[in-house]
Amino acid sequence: MVTIEIEYQGDLHCSATHGPSHTVLATDAPTDNQGRGESFSPTDLVATALATCILTTMAIAARKHGHELAGCTATVTKEMVAAPERRIGRLATTIRMTEHLDEGMRTRLERAAHTCPVHRSHTRRSTHPSTSTGQPRTSTTSS
Numbered sequence: 068m069v070t071i072e073i074e075y076q077g078d079l080h081c082s083a084t085h086g087p088s089h090t091v092l093a094t095d096a097p098t099d100n101q102g103r104g105e106s107f108s109p110t111d112l113v114a115t116a117l118a119t120c121i122l123t124t125m126a127i128a129a130r131k132h133g134h135e136l137a138g139c140t141a142t143v144t145k146e147m148v149a150a151p152e153r154r155i156g157r158l159a160t161t162i163r164m165t166e167h168l169d170e171g172m173r174t175r176l177e178r179a180a181h182t183c184p185v186h187r188s189h190t191r192r193s194t195h196p197s198t199s200t201g202q203p204r205t206s207t208t209s210s
Contacts, residue, residue: 080106100153110145113189114158118143120185121160128179132172138165158189 070086079096094109096102107115118141126136140163148156162180164173180186 079103081109099147110147110155113155114143114145117158117183117185117189118160120183121162121180124183125162125176125179128176129172132175134166134168134172136164136166139163 072084072086074082076082079102081094082091083094084091092112093106094112095104095106097108097111098104100108102108122136122139122141125139129136142161142163144157144159145155146157146159148154164176168176
């Protein structure tokens with residue numbers, strides 16, 4: 068289990084601290100939703116999470132077969148929709164491989180890409196966040 072602490076800093080900016088590493092990242096609302104677009108938006112982070120998860124999952128699978136995927140890249144294009152509610156409509160993802168791989172390995176890696184936890188979470192289940200005011204408390208989410 069990983070804990071991430073988030074602080075709302077005002078003016079549609081948040082600061083998130085990764086518990087284990089203490090790495091901090093900032094978010095801002097996008098320009099098309101009242102923000103200044105000075106950093107990743109929360110939905111940008113969803114897109115980023117998908118692409119980095121796919122590459123990491125593929126790299127784990129490649130490593131098991133003696134391949135290194137360093138230098139492989141991904142591009143993810145996030146498309147928002149406004150109706151019936153504002154949400155991510157599509158995450159178009161392209162993976163580019165640097166190492167020459169045979170067709171069998173490419174097929175294994177493509178299959179692995181579809182097993183990344185972010186992809187599975189995004190396509191199989193939606194979560195409903197719980198909210199509270201006051202003191203922190205343990206909560207669960209259900210769908």
